Amino acid sequence: MLKDHYIFSNGRLKRKDNTIYFLDENENKRSLPVHQIENLYVFGEVDFNSALLNLLSQHEVHLHIFNYYGFYAGTFCPRNRKVSGFTVVQQSAHYLDKGKRLYIAKMFLESAVHHMLRNIRRHKEKTEVYIHQIEEEAKKLDAASTVQELMGIEGRIRQHYYQSFNDILRQDFTFEKRTKQPPRDPLNALISFGNSLCYTTVLGEIYKTPLDPTVSFLHEPSTRRFSLSLDLAEIFKPLIVDPVIIASINNRIITNKHFDDIDGMVFLNEEGKKKFIIEWENKLATSIQHRKLKRKVSYRHFIRLECYKLIKHFIGDELYKPLKAWW
Amino acid sequence: MFVIITYDVAEKRVNKVCKKLKEYLTWTQNSVFEGEISKSLLMKCMYELEMIIDKEEDSIYLYEIGNPKNIKKRVFGQEKNFDELFL
Secondary structure (H helix, E strand, O other): OOEEEEEOOOEEEEEEOOEEEEEEOOOOEEEEOHHHEEEEEEOOOEEOOHHHHHHHHHOOOEEEEEOOOOOEEEEEOOOOOOOOHHHHHHHHHHHHOHHHHHHHHHHHHHHHHHHHHHHHHOOHHHHHHHHHHHHHHHHOOOOOOOHHHHHHHHHHHHHHHHHHHHHHOOOOOOOOOOOOOOOOOHHHHHHHHHHHHHHHHHHHHHOOOOOOOOOOOOOOOOOOOOHHHHHHHHHHHHHHHHHHHHHHHHOOOOOHHHEEEEOOEEEEOHHHHHHHHHHHHHHHHOEEEOOOOOOEEEHHHHHHHHHHHHHHHHOOOOOOOOOOOOO | OEEEEEEEOOHHHHHHHHHHHHOOOEEEEOOEEEEEOOHHHHHHHHHHHHHHOOOOOOEEEEEEEOOHHHOOOOOOOOOOOOOOOEO
């Protein structure tokens, strides 16, 4: 029910009449109903002041900021009200214990691999080789004894996986190697943009639970980043981002004209971003009948359910079994 | 559910009602608001409105549409305000 808004124009966000007001460059006014908004994504150049931030904090609205190139810059997170010391202590305990940490890390990857295979199996005739290669690599997951080893296997699997895109995509998008910061070709630009949307969405969901977003298991927790959202995104990147990428390329929603090339750095232009976001929002809102809950659950809610499962695991309620798409 | 709210209130309170509704719905025309809203949020909104209006004088109409797929909206002339994902 709650909505997200994406701001591409330049202008000023302010608090007026106890709600959010957006004034763009041409003095067009728009008031956004504050009770209905969950996330604001700012891609343009926007001014705002602390009065607005106070209002956002009252209504627990997150304000995500992206730079000119569409890279995630940061989030204004309202004071977290859902804190539980007990859960965080248990979460950290699972990080400190090597065996317990490895278990959770493996579960994340198991689910990621499941979803990757699920994606490319749809194009079985063309991708047989890759399916085989990935399955071979995946067998080693069980035997891995350190997290570094897991990361290595994950890297190789992802290599094969992205390689298979060459045979799946119907347009002349090719994948040679994954380049980030900056992406060097359109496909890499799409993957980067999609992944950064995924990270913020996952982070938003983590904030609705008592989990600490900085204590992670697969990625090394460090300062300056919310690594738990990277961990959880492992599951959801192949489940949500990649199908959106494949669909928007194969259905020619996104074509070569939606990219800007600045000295070898390739980025989605504004129209491309908008097109991609519409697809992304539609996908997140798609719902599936949940087997256990016996009701319809949207992709976005699946992310939160995953957080709840982790909490249950940490406090010793129920063993964590990752989401594996059954539909 | 999708709702349309229209109001006719004495001048003294018209601004208060408008501001309150702006927090919940999209302002489409003078004295008309519409949008998707959850049941609980709508109840909260209506309660807050009842506190503002004078029941002897003012009136607020609330149209509820259970299935949003059943509405067909056509605009003639200027579209004054629109509900959009992008700004």
